[in-house]
Every structure is written in structure tokens, then in C-alpha cells.
Amino acid sequence: MRLTLLGTGDARQVPVYGCQCVACSAAQANQDLRRLPCSALIECAGQRWLIDSGLTDLTERFPPRSLNGILQTHYHADHAQGLLHLRWGQGLVIPVHGPADPEGLADLYKHPGILDFSQPFAAFETRALGELHVTALPLAHSRPTFGYLLEGDGQRVAYLTDTVGLPDATCEFLQRQPLDVLILDCSMPPQPQPPRNHNDLTLALESIDQLRPAKAVLTHIGHTLDAWLMEPPQRLPGHVLIGRDGMTL
Amino acid sequence: MRLTLLGTGDARQVPVYGCQCVACSAAQANQDLRRLPCSALIECAGQRWLIDSGLTDLTERFPPRSLNGILQTHYHADHAQGLLHLRWGQGLVIPVHGPADPEGLADLYKHPGILDFSQPFAAFETRALGELHVTALPLAHSRPTFGYLLEGDGQRVAYLTDTVGLPDATCEFLQRQPLDVLILDCSMPPQPQPPRNHNDLTLALESIDQLRPAKAVLTHIGHTLDAWLMEPPQRLPGHVLIGRDGMTL
Numbered sequence: 001m002r003l004t005l006l007g008t009g010d011a012r013q014v015p016v017y018g019c020q021c022v023a024c025s026a027a028q029a030n031q032d033l034r035r036l037p038c039s040a041l042i043e044c045a046g047q048r049w050l051i052d053s054g055l056t057d058l059t060e061r062f063p064p065r066s067l068n069g070i071l072q073t074h075y076h077a078d079h080a081q082g083l084l085h086l087r088w089g090q091g092l093v094i095p096v097h098g099p100a101d102p103e104g105l106a107d108l109y110k111h112p113g114i115l116d117f118s119q120p121f122a123a124f125e126t127r128a129l130g131e132l133h134v135t136a137l138p139l140a141h142s143r144p145t146f147g148y149l150l151e152g153d154g155q156r157v158a159y160l161t162d163t164v165g166l167p168d169a170t171c172e173f174l175q176r177q178p179l180d181v182l183i184l185d186c187s188m189p190p191q192p193q194p195p196r197n198h199n200d201l202t203l204a205l206e207s208i209d210q211l212r213p214a215k216a217v218l219t220h221i222g223h224t225l226d227a228w229l230m231e232p233p234q235r236l237p238g239h240v241l242i243g244r245d246g247m248t249l
Numbered sequence: 250m251r252l253t254l255l256g257t258g259d260a261r262q263v264p265v266y267g268c269q270c271v272a273c274s275a276a277q278a279n280q281d282l283r284r285l286p287c288s289a290l291i292e293c294a295g296q297r298w299l300i301d302s303g304l305t306d307l308t309e310r311f312p313p314r315s316l317n318g319i320l321q322t323h324y325h326a327d328h329a330q331g332l333l334h335l336r337w338g339q340g341l342v343i344p345v346h347g348p349a350d351p352e353g354l355a356d357l358y359k360h361p362g363i364l365d366f367s368q369p370f371a372a373f374e375t376r377a378l379g380e381l382h383v384t385a386l387p388l389a390h391s392r393p394t395f396g397y398l399l400e401g402d403g404q405r406v407a408y409l410t411d412t413v414g415l416p417d418a419t420c421e422f423l424q425r426q427p428l429d430v431l432i433l434d435c436s437m438p439p440q441p442q443p444p445r446n447h448n449d450l451t452l453a454l455e456s457i458d459q460l461r462p463a464k465a466v467l468t469h470i471g472h473t474l475d476a477w478l479m480e481p482p483q484r485l486p487g488h489v490l491i492g493r494d495g496m497t498l
């Protein structure tokens with residue numbers, strides 16, 4: 001099982017349009033520091049699944065029939081807007097497994113094109129996708145959102161974004177067996193007030209302490225966290241890594 | 250006044266994902282034959298206005314403060330999707346002038362970010378944008394849609410997409426004075442049945458005959474029209490041109 005972070009940015013991405021902060025200036029000068037919409041590719045036993053579809057060049061990145069389907073965490077634009085064009089393909093069907101969300105995004109349900117939204121996940125449901133086992137884990141966000149536990153090749157990986165903290169049931173479910181890798185929403189540096197909808201670093205480190213993965217990787221990172229991380233000293237525990245676009249786990 | 254066609258494709262764009270037709274195969278092999286989402290840039294007396302925002306790389310194409318604003322024809326995804334990211338910029342405000350549409354696109358009105366939707370056009374209203382005069386012209390489409398009459402530097406240019414035929418009032422308005430250039434929706438080759446929402450070539454040529462512009466340029470072109478045009482003989486009157494991405498008028 002191989003997981004590649006295709007994008008590690010928050011809704012604003014990095015650089016933020018028009019922003020001159022130290023992180024955005026650095027990302028303007030160096031492509032490697034940019035952060036595209038938060039998404040990942042999971043590959044296991046010859047199958048390839050996309051987690052979230054906020055990238056707008058999906059038809060270029062993934063030739064027809066190179067994807068087995070899409071695991072959708074939720075339907076905010078930065079996680080789903082790539083579907084708005086992808087749907088108009090022809091000669092193939094792409095299953096999209098995600099939460100049941102009556103709204104979806106714009107007119108995606110009305111005009112799904114080649115996308116098959118007919119099999120939404122139930123909470124804590126496990127599906128076998130080839131040799132990959134995927135369990136939908138409820139998260140705490142402003143609309144119906146699932147994280148995913150990915151099990152294959154003897155590895156247990158949890159991909160949990162977008163969320164602020166973790167619902168008790170999801171936390172308890174993940175505590176039953178150790179995780180090899182936890183990929184977790186951490187959009188902001190420590191905030192003076194408890195954040196809404198997304199983790200700040202304080203909450204992210206609390207969830208990491210609760211789940212005790214062998215390794216944790218932060219994603220859905222905003223420019224204020226990048227700017228904070230550019231100031232010494234390094235403030236992260238050794239088993240907590242900052243996600244980067246293109247990072248493979 | 251200079252108008253550049255940034256994209257000339259229909260909602261599916263060209264090539265269509267997964268399509269092997271002669272037009273899509275040609276566009277896969279030759280970037281110059283591709284068609285991006287239908288949109289244009291109008292430049293007049295030092296001001297730059299974008300017509301429609303379906304391109305998803307607006308933050309890359311237009312550095313902060315390089316656009317005076319956006320003329321939105323309507324809020325279908327292929328004409329407005331680029332706003333879903335552009336809105337999260339900071340330090341500037343971008344006015345979006347378009348039809349009043351209670352739905353907009355996804356959550357754009359709920360979370361407009363730097364976009365100012367507060368001044369929708371009324372039908373046949375004329376606004377002075379610097380030295381450019383812009384009149385909103387009702388079109389016949391599946392949601393509230395305006396074409397725009399653009400007057401500046403002694404030129405009269407009409408940009409009319411998306412539409413199936415023309416409402417009588419719009420046709421009569423445009424017949425009062427001659428057009429230098431008419432840019433017109435023509436999504437399909439001649440159809441056996443009257444099309445819905447978009448012109449086929451039959452309807453487009455009828456509208457061109459009604460308006461008698463010095464020059465007509467077809468846009469919002471789908472792959473079936475491109476394929477039809479690749480078969481000889483050439484079937485277009487001499488004053489009717491096929492739009493191409495990057496074409497300047």
C-alpha cells in the first residue's frame with residue numbers, strides 16, 4: 001500500500017492570492033513550497049483510489065481508466081471541485097464513495113455525468129476495494145465528513161481531514177489497534193481560542209496523543225501554520241511530520 | 250478595445266475526457282486545438298475585465314490588482330468555477346457584475362471572500378467601466394444569463410453565450426446599431442431536432458443573419474462541432490470565423 005499526498009493545503013492554498021507573508025512569499029519563489037488542495041492517492045495491489053477531488057486537473061493527471069474510483073471525505077469546494085469538470089467525460093464510469101450529503105457540490109448530483117454517487121458510505125462501514133479495506137470514520141466538521149481507515153499490505157493508515165478534534169466514537173474505534181500512519185488535519189498554529197471546523201496544532205497534537213500512531217503527518221496546512229513553522233525553534237515531536245505535496249508514505 | 254478569447258470550449262471542453270473522436274484525438278496531440286472553459290478578457294483604456302471565470306488558474310494568470318473586475322454571464326460551473334478558489338485571496342476586492350441569480354454557484358454567496366457580488370446587472374442596464382460601456386443583454390438559457398454589449402474606442406462588440414437563439418428584446422436592441430464583432434454561442438453542428446440551451450450551427454447562423462455584424466466569431470464549441478468542421482467542405486460564410494483559444498479581436 002502506497003499513499004501519496006497530492007495536495008496538503010487548506011481551502012486558501014499556499015501561497016494565498018495577494019498575500020505577502022513569509023510563507024506565501026517563499027511559496028511564490030519556490031514551487032516545492034506550494035500547497036495544492038488537500039488530496040491523496042492510495043495505491044494497493046494494482047488498484048488506485050483518489051482521496052478527494054479538489055485538484056482541477058484530474059483529467060490530465062489521471063488518464064481514462066487509471067483510477068478505480070474516488071473516496072470523497074466531503075463536498076466542500078476545495079475537496080470536490082475537480083469533479084465539476086471530470087464528470088463530463090465519456091465511455092467510463094467513476095464510482096465516488098463518500099458521505100451521504102443532500103447538498104453535494106453545486107449541481108453535481110443533478111448532472112453527475114460519468115460519476116456514480118449511488119453508494120455513499122455509512123458511518124463505520126468497511127468496504128473491500130480489491131485488497132484494500134476502507135472504513136468510513138465520522139469527523140467533526142461543518143458538513144457531513146468522513147475520514148478513512150485504510151488497511152492493506154499489513155499496514156493501517158488513517159486519513160483524517162477535515163476535522164476539529166475527533167468524535168469520541170471515531171477516537172475509540174481507532175484506539176483499538178495501533179496505526180502505522182496517521183494523516184491529520186492541522187490547518188493553523190496554536191490559537192488563543194478553540195478553533196472551529198479545523199484543528200490548530202494544539203488540537204492536532206492532542207489527537208495524536210490519543211491515537212499514538214507510529215508516525216503522524218500533518219496536512220490541510222494553511223499559510224499561517226507554514227509561517228509559524230518557519231520561525232525557530234522547531235516545535236514538533238519527532239514522530240510528527242509536516243506533510244508536503246508529493247510526499248509518499 | 251481588445252478582446253481575447255481565453256477559452257472557447259463548451260462545458261465538456263475539448264478534448265472530452267475519454268473520447269477518441271477525430272476532434273478529441275487531434276486536440277490530445279496538439280495543444281493549439283484544445284478548448285478551455287468559455288471566457289474572454291476585455292481590455293480598454295488601461296482597464297482589464299474578465300468575462301466569465303471558468304478557468305481554474307485565475308490566480309496564476311492574473312496577479313493581484315491586474316484585473317479591474319469580472320463580468321459574469323451566469324453561474325454554471327464551467328463559467329464560474331474559477332471563483333471557488335479565487336475568492337480566498339486577501340488584501341483586495343474583486344467586483345463581479347452578473348445577473349441576479351439566487352443560487353449562484355455552490356457556496357459562493359455564503360462565503361464570497363474577496364468577491365463583491367453586491368451590484369448585479371439589471372436587464373439592458375448600461376454601466377461605464379472606465380471608458381468601456383457595458384450593457385447586459387438577456388439570453389435564453391437554463392438559468393439567468395446575460396450576454397454583454399461592449400462599446401469602447403469606437404467599436405461595438407457583442408459577446409453572447411450561453412444561449413439558444415436570442416430573445417426578441419435582445420435581438421431588437423442589437424439591431425438598432427451595427428456590430429463590428431459578434432461573438433456567439435455555437436456548441437453543436439446542425440441538429441435534426443431544435444437544440445435546448447445552446448445554439449447549433451443552424452440557429453447560430455440565423456442569429457448572425459438577424460444581427461448582420463461585420464464579423465461573427467463562434468465560441469462555446471463542443472467536440473462534435475469540431476469534428477464536423479474537420480470534414481470538408483468548409484460550410485461557413487466568409488464573415489463567420491471559428492473561435493480559438495488565444496484569438497484576439
